[in-house]
Amino acid sequence: MRPISNNIYLTVINSQAQPPPMPIQDPPKLSFKQRQLQFREKAILDVVNRLLAQKGFDLMTMDEVAAEVGIAKASLYKHFGSKEELAAASMTRLIEQTIEVATSLSESLCALDKLKSIVRWAIQTHLGGTMPLLPSTRSTIQHALLAYPPYMDKLSLLTEHLGRWIGEAQDLGQLSRTLPGEVILYTIFARSCDPVADFLKMGGAFSDAEIVDLLIRTCFDGMTG
Amino acid sequence: MRPISNNIYLTVINSQAQPPPMPIQDPPKLSFKQRQLQFREKAILDVVNRLLAQKGFDLMTMDEVAAEVGIAKASLYKHFGSKEELAAASMTRLIEQTIEVATSLSESLCALDKLKSIVRWAIQTHLGGTMPLLPSTRSTIQHALLAYPPYMDKLSLLTEHLGRWIGEAQDLGQLSRTLPGEVILYTIFARSCDPVADFLKMGGAFSDAEIVDLLIRTCFDGMTG
DNA sequence: GTCTATAAACCGATAGAC
DNA sequence: GTCTATCGGTTTATAGAC
Numbered sequence: 001m002r003p004i005s006n007n008i009y010l011t012v013i014n015s016q017a018q019p020p021p022m023p024i025q026d027p028p029k030l031s032f033k034q035r036q037l038q039f040r041e042k043a044i045l046d047v048v049n050r051l052l053a054q055k056g057f058d059l060m061t062m063d064e065v066a067a068e069v070g071i072a073k074a075s076l077y078k079h080f081g082s083k084e085e086l087a088a089a090s091m092t093r094l095i096e097q098t099i100e101v102a103t104s105l106s107e108s109l110c111a112l113d114k115l116k117s118i119v120r121w122a123i124q125t126h127l128g129g130t131m132p133l134l135p136s137t138r139s140t141i142q143h144a145l146l147a148y149p150p151y152m153d154k155l156s157l158l159t160e161h162l163g164r165w166i167g168e169a170q171d172l173g174q175l176s177r178t179l180p181g182e183v184i185l186y187t188i189f190a191r192s193c194d195p196v197a198d199f200l201k202m203g204g205a206f207s208d209a210e211i212v213d214l215l216i217r218t219c220f221d222g223m224t225g
Numbered sequence: 226m227r228p229i230s231n232n233i234y235l236t237v238i239n240s241q242a243q244p245p246p247m248p249i250q251d252p253p254k255l256s257f258k259q260r261q262l263q264f265r266e267k268a269i270l271d272v273v274n275r276l277l278a279q280k281g282f283d284l285m286t287m288d289e290v291a292a293e294v295g296i297a298k299a300s301l302y303k304h305f306g307s308k309e310e311l312a313a314a315s316m317t318r319l320i321e322q323t324i325e326v327a328t329s330l331s332e333s334l335c336a337l338d339k340l341k342s343i344v345r346w347a348i349q350t351h352l353g354g355t356m357p358l359l360p361s362t363r364s365t366i367q368h369a370l371l372a373y374p375p376y377m378d379k380l381s382l383l384t385e386h387l388g389r390w391i392g393e394a395q396d397l398g399q400l401s402r403t404l405p406g407e408v409i410l411y412t413i414f415a416r417s418c419d420p421v422a423d424f425l426k427m428g429g430a431f432s433d434a435e436i437v438d439l440l441i442r443t444c445f446d447g448m449t450g
Numbered sequence: 451g452t453c454t455a456t457a458a459a460c461c462g463a464t465a466g467a468c
Numbered sequence: 469g470t471c472t473a474t475c476g477g478t479t480t481a482t483a484g485a486c
Contacts, residue, residue, distance in 0.1 A: 056363050058283040061464060072469070074467085083465070112449075133363060137423040138281045175448050182428060183439050184448050186421040196411040198362035203407060214408050222447030223409055224337075225401050286476060297456040299479080308477065 041079055044069050048090040052132035057087050057141045084144035088151055091132065091141070095154040098122070102161045111168035112175065115188060116216055118162070122192030123212045127201060133193045162188065191219040266304055269294050273315040277357035282312050282366045309369035313376055316357065316366070320379040323347070327386045336393035337400065340413060341441055343387070347417030348440055352426060352433045358418045387413065416444040 047068045051060045062083055066073040080086040101121050105114050125131040136142070145151045166184050169175040175184060200211045272293045276285045287308055291298040305311040326346050330339050350356040361367070370376045391409050394400040400409060425436045 054363070056283075059365065062466080063464075073465090074469085077466070133361070136358070136420050137427070138279070138284075138358060140284065176450050179443070179448055180430070180439070182430070183421070183425065183443060186424050187443050187448065190419060190421045194415060195361050196408070196415045199411050200408065202362065205405070205407070214405070218404070218408065218412050218447070220447050220449050222443070222445050222450070223400050223404055223412065224445050225447070287478085288476070298477090299457080300455055302478070303455085 037079075040069075040071070040075075044071075044076065044079060044086070045090050045093055048086055049094065049132065050130055052087060052090060053126075053130050056133065057083075057139060060087075062086075084141065085148070087141050088144050088148040091145060092148070092151045092154055094132065095151065095158055099154065099158050099161065102158065110174065111165040111172065112220075114165050115162065115169065116220065119188055119192055119216055119219060120212055123194070123197055123215055124208070126193060126197050127208045127211065131193060133195075159185065187219065191215060262304075265294075265296070269296075269301065269304060269311070270315050270318055273311055274319065274357065275355055277312060277315060278351075278355050281358065282308075282364060285312075287311075309366065310373070312366050313369050313373040316370060317373070317376040317379055319357065320376065320383055324379065324383050324386065327383065335399065336390040336397065337445075339390050340387065340394065341445065344413055344417055344441055344444060345437055348419070348422055348437045349433070351418060351422050352436065356418060358420075384410065412444065416440060 044065070047065055048060070051065060051068070060083075062073055062076060065086070066076050069076075076086065080089060098118070098121075102114070102118055105117055109117065122131065133139075162185055163181060166175065166181050170177045170179075170181075194215060197211055197215060200206055200214070201208070206214070269290070272290055273285070276290060276293070285308075287298050287301060290311070291301055294301075301311065305314060323343070323346075327339075327343055330342055334342065347356060358364075387410055388406060391400065391406050395402045395404075395406075419440060422436055422440060425431055425439070426433070431439065
């Protein structure tokens with residue numbers, strides 16, 4: 001597969017395996033103050049994540065974030081330098097969570113089932129109201145994300161995972177060998193934030209579980225089957 | 226197929242055929258002033274359509290619209306009462322154009338090919354930079370659109386067209402008979418504004434024609450084939 | 451005099467500073 | 469917790485054309 005040029009997903013599909021950027025070392029004991037800071041940071045990001053999912057970046061206000069966390073607006077700026085950085089941190093954590101889900105998948109699953117599991121988790125998260133709409137070239141945050149190395153690093157890592165599974169699934173004939181890897185990758189990303197889920201939920205005719213199954217089915221098997 | 230509750234698409238899939246809401250009468254001679262107004266209105270909507278496609282509703286400003294049209298901001302309000310109404314009018318025209326494309330399709334095409342033709346046209350429009358991202362439950366305009374009868378009427382009309390073809394294609398076994406009609410309909414809508422097209426274009430590895438083919442293929446046939 | 455386009459003013463909201 | 473500068477949607481008053 002051809003390496004593709006830089007883009008928002010910083011795709012490294014099927015690139016040569018890279019050494020992990022840095023060895024993971026569990027952080028040594030933090031002082032009480034540090035833990036308190038970390039705790040509040042988590043609370044902030046929880047709120048931001050939900051607001052991003054519900055209203056998107058432009059409609060989310062810093063006043064609102066501060067109010068929902070229960071702290072002063074100025075305190076927000078102690079943790080995050082700007083609204084963009086705040087959103088970028090939240091998105092980075094989302095990618096981290098996705099990577100955790102990916103690495104925790106049973107090794108006994110085949111590549112295709114691993115990919116489906118990721119999409120399943122993403123759609124469930126979406127239906128739960130905590131999945132920001134990641135991929136849009138029109139969004140204000142895209143530029144901030146591109147300029148935020150932690151996000152790009154984590155995205156590379158995730159893409160590496162998914163790219164490996166996509167290649168495996170193609171080798172096994174589970175996914176079309178004639179479909180470019182990035183088309184599969186982007187389609188998986190897109191379906192994970194698919195507005196179709198929202199509209200089906202609004203329609204009220206299907207349970208969440210049914211919606212997940214329908215979306216995974218149309219995503220992987222199409223509509224002609 | 227089960228009728229589904231009201232939602233943004235006001236689905237009338239497979240509903241009984243309804244008489245057209247009103248007979249179309251070509252408007253009799255317009256005065257010079259009226260025609261001039263109509264001409265400028267078209268120019269405004271052209272700009273709005275492009276800006277909606279490029280930046281979305283929230284990031285589009287009335288200053289920008291006025292500047293690009295080449296008129297004063299206040300003049301915009303002679304034509305459209307608010308920013309929401311302006312966007313709604315633009316979206317309504319887009320649906321009208323889609324209906325025109327649909328009705329102009331050759332009768333010799335089978336139902337499935339008609340559906341594919343519509344998606345093909347939509348993705349081409351998208352790649353051309355004049356396709357606003359219609360379906361998102363998070364968007365500000367959705368409420369305005371729901372409250373704008375001309376849009377809802379046109380959308381019903383379009384949905385009726387597509388719903389009929391979906392039913393035909395299912396009867397012919399061209400589309401899965403076990404897939405709910407609204408899932409197919411929404412998927413078609415979603416794929417028509419798919420961000421995947423943008424990312425593939427940004428990647429630079431594919432021509433527009435290739436992107437269109439890849440998206441139609443994954444949409445209808447999935448990725449496992 | 452009337453009608454139209456526009457510049458300028460208005461005002462609420464919001465990011466960020468003190 | 470308050471303050472300020474800015475931005476953007478909306479309104480109003482004015483200048484100019486017919």
